Structure formats: C-alpha cells, structure tokens
Amino acid sequence: MKKSKLSSFGQSRICPICESNVGSAATKCLVCGAELASDDIQSNAEIPASSVKVRKSSVNVPVTVIIGAITFMVLGGLALLLVSSGNNPFLESTATITPSATSVPTFTQSPTKIPTKLPTSTSLPPIVHKVIEGDNCILIAVTYDVSVQSVLQLNGFTQSCPLLVGQEVLVPVPTATPAPTITSTMVPLALTQAARPVHVVSAGESLSSIAAYFGVSFKSMAEVNGKLPPDYAISIGESLTIPIDMPLPTSGPTPTETSLPPYPAPNLLNPSDGQAISYVEQAVSLQWTGIANLREDEVYLVTVEDVTSGKAKRIQDSTITTRYVLNVDMKPSESVPHVFRWSVVTARQVGVSSEGLPLYEPAGITSEVRTFTWSGIGINITETSNED
The missing domain is CATH 3.10.350.10 (LysM domain)
Known part of the structure; x- marks a missing residue:
C-alpha cells in the first residue's frame, strides 16, 4: 500500500518559486503563475519523505493568502461602491441636531365685525x-x-x-323716495347752523309737510330757505335746509293761547282725478268742500304744479273761498297735454315777513293729490307792446 502512494505522488512536480504541487506536464504554475521548465521542476520522487511532509504543511499558507486577497478585493470593491454612492462606511456618522419647533403662543382672534350692507336698489322690470x-x-x-x-x-x-x-x-316702475331719517338726536344747545341737514324735495311734498315731519316751525323753515308768501313755492328736486336748531317750542301751559285741533283734509271736487281739460279752455276752476268756518287768520293754501314742465311752473296761493281759478298763465302753449297736480290745505297766519307778506303754517291735514291734463293749441304766443 505504501508503494502505491509513493508511485502516485511521484508523478507530481514542485514549483521552484512557490513550492506548490503542479502536474507533471504543466508548463505554468497555477498558484504563482511562474513559467515552468523541465529542468526547474523537481519531482516528488526525488524528494525525501521527510521533505514531502514539510511541503504538504506549507501548501496551506499560499491558499489562505489567496483567499484573503480575494476577500479583501471584494470588500474593497464594495467599499468603493458605497463611497461613490455617498455612503462612506469608514466615516463615523455625525449626529445632526434637528432644531425642534418652538411652540408659538397662539391668540384666539376675536370675531371680526362684518359691516351690515345697506340694501341696494334693484332695478325692477318695467x-x-x-x-x-x-x-x-x-x-x-x-x-x-x-x-x-x-x-x-x-x-x-x-x-x-x-x-x-x-x-x-x-x-317704468316708479322709484320710491326714501323718507329722510335722522340717526341721532342732538342736544339743542349743541346744534349749530353747520349741523343742519339738507332735505331733497320729492313729489307731493310741501314746505309745511316737510316742516311738520322734522318737527320745526313753518316760519323758521320759510325764513331759512327764503320762501315767501303767499305761495311758499318749492320744486321737486330742490334742496331745503332743515333748521333743526330752531325746533318747535316745547309744549307747556300757555295762558294766552289755546292750541286748536287740526282741521281735517279738504275734500276735492273738480276737476276729477285724471280729467282731461280741452285745449279751448282758457282757465281751470279748482273746487273743494269747506271744512269749517275759517277764522280771521286762516285761509286755504292751494298748490298747483305742472309736472310735465317740471319746477318751471308751480304756484301756491291762498284763498278764503272753496274755489280757485287757474288762469291762462299756467296753460301750456304746445299741443302735447301737460299733467298738473294740485292739493289744498288749511293754513293759519303766524306772522309777517320782512317784505310785509303774511306767513302761514298748516292748520290741518293736506288733501289728496289729484291730477288733470291740459294742452294748448301748439302756437307760442309772445306778448307785443304797441308804441305810441
């Protein structure tokens, strides 16, 4: 048995460089890569048995080195790959201090007062x-x-x-004129002329009705706005100053004068509401029923306005009878009918103006407002004077 082992072992050779076993016909060492010549290779048969044992023990050293080298290369490649990707395993990771969010004290916001929108006028279909x-x-x-x-x-x-x-x-839908409103009541002593409000006259209003609405005297209203008797004429769209710093005197016991109850509204008779007056008529007779026996200082105030002409033609006159004749001065010249409005109210004289004209204030309720139409013949008549 020993003989066969030696025979088998004698067929191999030893590399003179790394002393590794190589084949008998090998021309290159597989371990160190050295070129092998026939005379450089020593047969295992020529080596003593004691040497063979030594060589067997030395073969394990180069293989371990090779395995370690391969392992090192693999690990080095992995390390290079990690470094190139930005993850360096050889650097100690530095802990990044992330600032924690500081809690900011929050304040509960009080509810914002939303201003109330005033109602806007919406155009209505005709x-x-x-x-x-x-x-x-x-x-x-x-x-x-x-x-x-x-x-x-x-x-x-x-x-x-x-x-x-x-x-x-x-x-068109008629536009309603909002009633004037006073938002706050001021102390009479603190009122000045600069604080007087302005009121725009709307259809159907008179100087007396405006004065009564704001609680000021008719006399003060007429004097401040320069309205003179007997008509105290005002026009639609005219701006009137309201003397609220001159209010009506406070009610109290007055031994010299007793306030009379207001008269009811006069009842209008002719012309009827909406009546058309012929163009051939040169005058229009306005009639109403009397409300009572008038006192010496009381009259009827008649207001007539040509609505078609606007504020150009408007009269307010006084009479003690229940009839008033509208003469040709108010008759329109063109053939297109004009719309007239008229009303009557009982009035009482309260004084005399600087021009010597009587000043009146309403003594009762204003009548209803009636309308009639009146047209001309379409010829403008101009007055001519004959020179002697």
Missing part, C-alpha cells in the same frame, strides 16, 4: 300696460305715477305718442 279705449301716454304716466318722458323713452315713442287698442306699453 310694468306692461295693455292699452284700452281712451288711453294715451299722459294718462298712463299719471296712473302709474311716472313721468311722460320716461314712458316715451322706454317705448321709443315720439311726442305724439300714437297708441292702438290692445297694444302693450312698457311703464
């Missing part, structure tokens, strides 16, 4: 009126309390206003 027999633009305007021009403009009509029975006419 009213559709169906024409019946006897209708014209003036009567339609009077019926809906709007101006004739607004009806003409909305429908694209000419001044002649041709209408057909059954025709639909658009009528």
